[in-house]
Structure formats: structure tokens, C-alpha cells
Amino acid sequence: MSSFNLLSIGTQALQANANALSVVGQNIANVNTPGYSMQRADLVSLESPGGVQVRDIQRMANDFLTGQINSDTSAYNSAQAFEQLANQLDNLLASDVSSISKSMDDYFAALQGAVDDPSNLADRELLLAQADALVRRFHDLDASLARQQDTISGQIESSVAQINSLGQGLAQINDRVRLATASGASTNELLDERDRLMESLAGYIGFTTVAEANGEMSVFIGNGEPLVVGSNASRLLTVQDSLDPSQRNIALQVGSSIRDVTGQVSGGQIGGLLEYRTDVLYQTQDEMGRIAMVFASSMNAQQLQGLDLDGNVGQRLFADINASAAATDRVLADSGNARSATSRVDIADAGALRASAYELVFNTDSSFTVTRLSDGVRWNSNQLSSESGAAGVDANQEFYFDAASGSLTLQVDGFRLELDSSERFVKGDKFEIQPTRSGASEFALELSSGRALALADSAGGVSNNRNALAMSDLQFAKLVDGSSYQEQYGRQIERVGSLTATAQISTQSSKAVLDANLQTKSSLTGVNLDEEAARLVQFQQAYQASARLIAASQTIFDSLLAVV
Template sequence: MSSFNLLSIGTQALQSNTSALSVVGQNIANVNTPGYSMQRPDLVSREGLGGVQVRDVQRMANELLTSQIMSDTSAYNSALAFEQLASQLDNMLASDVSSVSKAMDDYFGALQGAVDDPSNLANRELFLAQTDALVRRFQDLDASLARQGDTINGQIQNSVAQVNSIAQSLAQINDQVRLATASGASTNELLDERDRLMESLAGYIGFTSVPQANGEMSIFVGNGEPLVVGNSANQLVMVQDSMDASQRNIALQVGSNVGDITGQISGGQIGGLLEYRTDVLYQTQDEMGRLAMVFASSMNAQQLQGLDLDGNAGQRLFADINDSLLSASRVLADSGNASSVTSRVDIVDAGALKASAYELVFNTDSSFTLTRLSDGVRWNSNQLTSAADATGVDANQEFYFDAASGSLTLQVDGFRLDLDSSERFLKGDKFEIQPTRSGASDFGLELSSGRGLALADSAGGVSNNRNALAMSDLQFATLVDGSTYQDQYGRQLEHVGSLTATAQITTQSSKAVLDANQQTKSSISGVNLDEEAAKLVQFQQAYQASARLISVSQTIFDSLLAVV
């Protein structure tokens, strides 16, 4: 081997070990940088005894593990958002200061005082005061549930803003990666930053990612809706639900097209919030509404059978659940046909009500499908019994439909729906029916004086307590889905408690899995200072030896010249 080759090898070695020392220095400098992946120089021998070269600087990252961590992050944040809200609701239902069950205990306790001495006006006024307290308890609980809905809307809005910001950053990094890849420059730091942003994105919303040949990463949400493609980022936007003005949905804006993707979203904080809103919040509002409506209906029915302290026929104790304004508010029409339709839902059998909303969709201008949203049970119009006219609709699963005039009357699950359109119904017309959703907020006290309590029956004089006893016995009647008032409240409390406990377990297990995978990733990609110190010594000694090799080659060359 000539001294020239020896000089070349030494020079190559010197340059390669200088590069290797730079990589070690980069690792040490970024030991505390979030998301930084350790790098290693890939040293390879040059062919034909040509020395060594750095072929590449490898980024020590496991793509499968990184993808799993994103999935785990999405699952954990979804479970956490759900669990936090469920815990709030569980405490709300169980606490004595907000529990409807406790207020019912006080109500029936005061009623017992009126039973013991029905002519005592003080006992009557005390019972009326406890009745008012029960009404306020229902209303306060409903208001708290509504505030949870507002909180969810606010949290979703904040999360949407974060998603849009991250998506824009990812689009910019895509462009930088594409340019760096095309020019042959290193993309390691850019890929680290992209992974960090994607992990952050997973905390807000579930997504799928598809790597491209040019180094870019495409991000899709929902059922394959494009959030980030190349250097372009589409925007999530908050939109008002087409039927329920109080509900905020999520849409993806692609150019001038805005499409609602609320039902497609899962994972991340947004997914957890949406799941809680649909499966717990709305269900609890429906259940509390049904309980209030059954309570008001049954108590009113008994009150109307008695005589008050002045010998007059009893008047309603609670507000009429079929007040015209309340009945009209129970149907929500799609914004496209809301102005042309008048509607109402009347409760014909409170005991048959289900704690659910319903969706009515016209399949054609002469057929429709009704779906009970709580369990997915559906009825097509050809599965229901058709009546000769609207007045003939008086039994469960009966209907009358005049397609020409745009008139529909339908009875199912204890309520009667009446829809009248100024035009024919068209395919795609959609309505949401909420028989019980506002029942708790609509629960109201109508009687203003204890003298008006109809505690006596109609044959035994105004001082007897027979009707009061009948009202008191309603405490033990199975009027709500086969349960008493308080047992049904207890069932709902147990249901929410079970959901909360499950959510807590899910959150803990998701966190444990996430932590374990992050520790595994850290062992692969994280910078170990002890290891870097050893590498620093290793490459420093190799650098010094390379320099010595150059010195030896120079000495040999000088010796050869002296001989000549």
C-alpha cells in the first residue's frame, strides 16, 4: 500500500470520525429536547481499501412503536375526557344537596304529615313547600346537565382550535421534509418534530396516517376525511346542529365544502367528549325528564280525583305535561324544512314512555322510518298499523299518513306525534323527536295554596285523608319502567356509577399501556448520557488514531523522498 493510499485512508477516517463526534454532540445537546430521537452514524468501509465513510446518520426510531403510542395516546385522552365528566355526573346524582331521591324522601315525608292531619293548614303548606323544593331539585339537576353540555361545547371548540393549529404545522413540516428529501439533506430532526406533533394531535382526535413516497405524511380523520395532505391542511369547524340549536357539531371544511363528521369521530379528547354527550348526558336528561313526567302525570291524576279543603274538586298539582308550548317543543325539524312544518308531541301514557329520543326520516314522499335512538329499534311505516284517519290513532304503533296533504299522526311508546306540512314530505326530510328530553326543566308547581291540596275523597267530607293516602301510596307503585320513582332514580344512579367505574378502570389501564410503551420507546430512542460519553471517548480515540495515521503516512512519504 502506497503512502498516498495510507494518507487517503487517514483523511477519510478523520472526516468520518469528525462526523461521528458531531452526531454524539448532537445527541448530548438534545438530551432534554422533547421528542428527540437518538441518532447513530452508519459507518461503512469503502471498497478497495479506500478507508471509511459515514453512509448515513440513522434516526433510532421504531415506526410501529411510534404508531402504537399515538393510538394509545388517543385512547387514553378519550377515556380521560369521558371519565372526568362521568365522575362529575355521578357525584351530582349521589350528593344529598342535588339528589332527586333525597328530595322525594322529603316530599313523601311531608305528605305523610298531611295524611296524619289533613285539616291542618300548616301541614298542607309544609307539604306544598316540599313539593316546590322537589320541583326545584329537578330543575336544578337539569340546569346542571345543561351546563355540562355547554362545557362540552366549549372544550370541543378549544380542541378543534388545537387540531387546526397542529394540522397547519404538520403541513408545513411535510413541505420541509419533501424539499429535504429531494435535495438529499437529513430529515431526522424534521421527522422527530412531526412525530411529536402527531402524538399531540392524537391527544385531541383519532386519525390514520399514510406515509408518501416523497417523505410527506397524509393525515385522515373520521371515515377517511383528509385533514392534512401534502403541504395543505384542511380545517375543522364548529357548526350548529341542523336540528338542535343547543348542540355544536364538528365539520371538516375542504375548499368551499363543509361536511359534518361528528358521527365519524372517535378517539382523543374530542372523541371522549362526543361519546359522553351521546351515551351519558343525553341519556340522563331523557331519564330524568321521563321520571319528572311520570311523577307529574300520576300525582296530577290522583289530585284531580279528590276534594280540597274548601270542598272543591282538585286542580292540577303540577304543570300540565301536555301544555301546547311544551308539546310543540318536543319535535326538532331539520333546518331545511323547519319553517314549513307544524308539529307537536303529546304524552298519552307517561308510564309507557322510554328514556330516549327518536329519529323520523322519510324514505320517499309516502314512506318513513322511525328509529328509537337509545337502542336502535326501528319501525318502517309498512310495519305499523294504519288507521282510517288521525282520530283513529289511539293505540301503540298505529299511524295515519296523508302523503298528499303532508299530514302524519303516529303513536308509539306512550306518545302521539302530529306533523303537518304546508307541502308534501320529501325523501330525506328528517325530524328528531324528544318526548322526555326537557321533562325535568318543564317540571313545574301549579298549585299555589295548601288549601287547594285535594287530600279528601269525593264521599267522606273535606277532612278525611283517603285521597292523601292514595297519593302517598304512589311512592310504592311501579309506574316507571316497572319500578317505583325512587327505585328508577336509583337505577339511573347505579347506571352512571357503573359507567364511571368502568371509565376509571379504562383510563388507568390506558395510561399504564401508554406509559409502558413510552418507556420502551425511550429505551430505544432516548439519549443515554452514559452511553454517549462512551461513544464520545470511542470516536475521540478513533479521531486521534486517524490523525496519527496521517502523520505516519507523511513520515513515510518524506523518507521515500530522501531515498530518491
């Protein structure tokens, strides 16, 4: 080997080890930098005449593990968002200061006092006061549920803003990665930053990724909806639900196109919020409304059968559940419907009500489908009994439909729907029916005097207690889905408690899985100062040896010149 080759090898070794030392220095400098992945100099031997060079600076990252951490982060944040709200509701339903069951106990205890002495005006006034307290308890609970919905809407808006910011950041990094890849520059720090942003994004929403050949990473949400493609980022928007203006939905804006993707997205904080809203909050509102409506309906029916203290026929104790305003508020029309329609929902049989909303969609101008949203049970119009006129619709699963005039009367699950359009219904017309959703907020006391309580029956004189006894017996009557009022309320507490416990377990388990994978990632990609110190010595010694190699080649070259 000539002294020239020896000089070349030494020079290459000096440069390669200098680069390796630089990489070690970069690792040590970033030991506490969040998201930094350890780097390694990839040294390769050269062919004849020999030598060494740094082929690449490797980023010690595992793409599969990174994807798994994103998925785990999404699952954990979803479970945590669900659990926090479920805990609040569980405490709300079970606490004595907010419990409907406790207030009902007080109401029936006051009713028992009136049973014992129906002519005592003080006992009558106490019963009326407890009835008013029960009304306020329903209102307070409904208001608390409405505040939860406002909280969910606010958190969705905040999450959407964060997602848009992260999406823009990912698009910008994609562009920089593309340019760096094309020029042959290192992309390690850019890829670290991109992984950090995607991990943050996973905390808000679930997503999938597709790696492009030019180094870019495309991000998709829902059923393949593009959030980031190359250097372009789409925007998420919060929009009013087309059926229920009080509900905030999520839409994706791609160019001038805006699509509602609420039903597609899952995972992350948004996924947990949407799941809780659909599966727990709305169901609880429907259930509380049903209990209030059955209670008011049954108490009113019994009150109307008695005589008050002045010998008059009893009047309603609570507000009519089929009051005009309440009946019309139970139908929501899709804002996309081109036709106006007058509508109302009357409660035909409160005991047959289900705690659910319903969706009615016209498949054609002469056929429709009704779906019970709580369990997905569906009735096509050809599965229902068609009547010859609206007056004939008086039993479950019966309907009358006049396609020419745009008139529909339908009865299912204890409620009667009447729709009258200004013209024919057409395919795609959609309505949401909420028979019990507002039942708790519309629950109201009508009587203002204890004298008006109809505690006596119609043949035994105004001071007897037979109608009061019948009213008292309603406490244990199986009027709500085969249960008493309080039993059904207890079922709801059990359901929410079970969902809360499941959510707590899910949060804990997903957190444990996430922590384990983060620990694995740290061991693979994190900087170990002991290892770096050893490599520092190793490359320092190699650098010094390379310098000596250059000096030796110079000595040999000088000796050769002296001989000549």
C-alpha cells in the same frame, strides 16, 4: 499499499470520525429536548482502495412503536375526558344536596303528615312547600346537566382550535421534509418535530396516517376524511347540529365543502366528550325528564279525583305535561328541510314512555322510518299499523299518513306525534323527537294554596284523607318502566356509577399501557449519557489514530522522496 492510498484512507477516516463525533455531540446537547430521537452515524467500509465513510445519520426511531403511542395517547385522553364528566355526574346524582330521591322522601314525608291530619292547614302548606322544593330540585339538576353540555361545547371548540393549529404545523413540516428529501439533506430533526406534533394531535382526536414516497405524512380522521395531505391542511369547524341548535357538532372544511363528521370521529379528548354526551348526558336528561313527567302526570291524575278543603274538585298540582309550549318543543326539524312544518308531541301514556330521543326520516315521499336512538330499535312505516284517520291513532305503533297534504300522526312508546307540512314530505326530510328531554325543566308547581290540595275523596267529606292515602301510595307504585319513581332514579344512579367505575378502570389501564410504551420508546430512542460518553472516547481515539495515519503516510512519502 502506496503512501497515497494510506493518505486517502487516513483522510477519509479523519472526516468520518469527525462526523461521528459531531453526531455524539448532537445527542449529548439534546439529552433533555422533548421528542428528540437519538442519532447514530452509519459508518461503511469502502471498496478498493479502501477507507471509510458515513453513509447516513440514522434516526433511532421505531415507526410501529410511534404509531402505537399515538393510538394509546388517543385512548387515554378519550377515557380521561369521559371519566372526568362521569365523576361529576355520579357525585351530582348521589349527593343528598342534589338528589331527587332525597327530595322525594321529604315530599312524601310531608304528604304523610297531611294524611295524618288532612284538615290541618299548616300540614297542607308544608306539603306544598315540599312540592315546590322538589320542583326546584329537578330544575337545579337539569341546570347542572345543561352546564355540563356547555362545558362539553366549550371543550370541543378549544380542541378544534388546537387540532387546526397542529394540522397547519404538520402541513408545514411535510413541505420542509419534501424539500429536504429532494435535496438530499437530513430530515431527522424535522421528523422528530412531526412525531411530537402527531402525539399532541392524538391527545385531541384519533387519526390514521399514510406515509408518502417523498417523505410526507398524510393524516386522516373519521372514515378516511383528510385532515392533512402533503402541505395542505383542512380545517375543522364547530357548527350547530342541524336538528338541535343547542348541540355543537364538528364539521370538516375541505376547500368550499363542509361536511359534518361528528358521527365519524373518535379517540382523543373530542372522542371522549362526544361519547359521554351521547351515551350518558342525553340519556340522563331523558331519564330525569321521564321521572318528572310520570310523577307530575300520576300526581295530577290522583289530585283531580279528590276534593280540596273548600269542597271543590281538585285542580292540577303540577303543570300539565301536554301544555302547548311543552308539546311543540318536543319536535326538532332538520334545518336542511325545505318545507316548514307545524308539529307537537303529546304524552298519551306517561307510563309507557322511554328515556330516549327518536329520529324520524322520510325514505320517500310516502314512507318513513322511526329510530329509537337509545338502543337503535327501528320501525319502518310498513311495520306499523296504518289507520284511516288521525282520530284512529290511539294505540302504540299506529299511524295515519296523508302523503298528498303532508300530514302524519304517529303513536309509539307512549307519545303521539303530529306533523303537518306546508306541502308533501320528500325523501331526506328529517325530524328529531324528544318526548322527555325537557321534562325536568318544564316540571312546575301550579297550586299556590294548601287549601287547594284535594286530599279528600268525593263521598267522604272534605276532612277525610282517602285521596291523600291514594296519593301517598303512589310512592311505591310501579309507574316508571316497572319501577317506582325512586327505584328508577336509583337505577340511573347505578348506571352512571357503573359507567364511571368502568371509565376509571379504562383510564388507569390505558395510562399504564401508554406509560409502558413511552418507557420502551425512551429506551430505544432516548439519549443515554453513559453510552454517549463511551462513544465520545471511542470516536475521539479513532480520530487521533486517523491523524497519526496521515502523519505516517507523510513520513513514508518524505522517505521515498529522499531515496529518489
